[in-house]
Amino acid sequence: MPPSSKADAAERSGNVQVLSRAIAILNHLAQADGGGSLTEIGTAVGLAASTTHRLLTSLESERYVRFDAETKLWSVGVQAFIMGNGFVRSRDLVRLARPHMRALMEASGETVNLAIEDQGAAVYLSQVECREMMRTFARLGARVPMHCSGVGKALLSALSQALLTRHIDRHGQIRMTARTITDRGALMADLAAGRRRGYAIDDEEHAVGLRCVAAPIFNEHGDAVGAVSLSGPMARITDVRMAALGSMVAGASFKIMAEIGGKAPLDWEEIPSHAHPYAV
Amino acid sequence: MPPSSKADAAERSGNVQVLSRAIAILNHLAQADGGGSLTEIGTAVGLAASTTHRLLTSLESERYVRFDAETKLWSVGVQAFIMGNGFVRSRDLVRLARPHMRALMEASGETVNLAIEDQGAAVYLSQVECREMMRTFARLGARVPMHCSGVGKALLSALSQALLTRHIDRHGQIRMTARTITDRGALMADLAAGRRRGYAIDDEEHAVGLRCVAAPIFNEHGDAVGAVSLSGPMARITDVRMAALGSMVAGASFKIMAEIGGKAPLDWEEIPSHAHPYAV
DNA sequence: ACACGCATTTCCGTATCGTGGAAAGACTTC
């Protein structure tokens, strides 16, 4: 397949110019914590200050961006948030998974996340935070690399050999911590181990001190459409608890699949019955 | 030239047209759960099919909208979600609520409070004092019991039956005045009445001579994250004014919700247990 | 199978609408 076909489509003709520009601004605002100043935004997206200003005020009138008169900074507005939540509402997965995520949090005492794959990265869509003082901070909407996150590895482990290879070719295995698996063979072995186990493990591969266990969620065709994870500090996700927590996530993903009418593909490991320790 | 009825054209000058239109489409998509067809969207926002199509494909290339080739339906895309969540980072209940609290104080002439729940008690986070000589004295950061304060009862009234029971089991109903509701059944009945009414009432239940009306503030999940109240002496918060003041707080809480992107659960008079964070 | 109707997608000439330089404000710093 032609490697450039997708890239071309993204920035070539057929696109309404103003729109692309406005979107570039919005994307920039979403990244930049705490908002940005007019000129800062303008230079970042390569537009004249006047143009940037016009677009920003336009967006502001629709409350897609907000302008703080005191600090003179622009940031993302409510309406953008409301609209973005429309995405979640349009996906049954999030709505149907939520009760099970809650139950999983109660049972495990750890933060529970739901993520999907988007353009080679895992994106957090939903989260139930635990009550502990020390907890993880994965922001909703955040993108994390697939090869070094619990959810990501759960998703990868459900791919065919061919698709997996293509993913790695395309996105590589960037090092995030000393424990990140940067070797292709090692990653494949790790994913295979995860498949056998029924859940993937992220052992400080993404952030130091952070551990995750995660399981993929399959749809009715046996495609992994998402993943659930439990994440917490090393101090709490100990070696001893690992297996128990692992079966809990696997159990939760199983229940979510029942909810959305999905099922693991035939070659996926059967989830043992002892994997559902908690009652509904 | 777009014919006769173009009210939105004269609406605001300085608005980039394409942008307003694209945003109209996005807003429409965000409302309509499950997406819409091209023509449906086009007519909804008053645009020709070809124009609508061009805008949609443009937005799609940036993944702000998603097109399901099977159903031929358009819906909100991932990137919109990712971008919208940038809002959460800069969102701050206290700051966003403040202008509405001030307006409420001006309209009612009474002190306005904002509180959240923390470990089973209501905590005052923000306040706009009225100009009267005689006024209430709730200090910022003060903790008050949930069952006998306006803000507390507003927060409780948004809980599921199960959680409410748990709260009462855990914290009881300490008597503060002769009017404090110390009976579990009576409290539940009172909360139900508050839900039906749209605002909670504290009638000298916390301190003699002090009356409050309060309404809960919901976030995007429909969880009550705080409450606003009007409080003042019996002498001013008379039976006659009660209803008017009640709808004022309810109105203010509504406006604050619009500000933070929250909304009350569909009919929060009878909150279904699944709509709640920790309900089993 | 064929035609009909309805919906989506592409095309293109026109004039509308967005562009960015320039200049005027606003505010800060030295």
Add this chain to the structure above:
DNA sequence: GAAGTCTTTCCACGATACGGAAATGCGTGT
């Protein structure tokens, strides 16, 4: 109070988005 930085307004030019129309696709009824 001058000099500098950043924001906001203005405007003439021409690039660009508009929408009617035509082409394509898709499902349905005969």
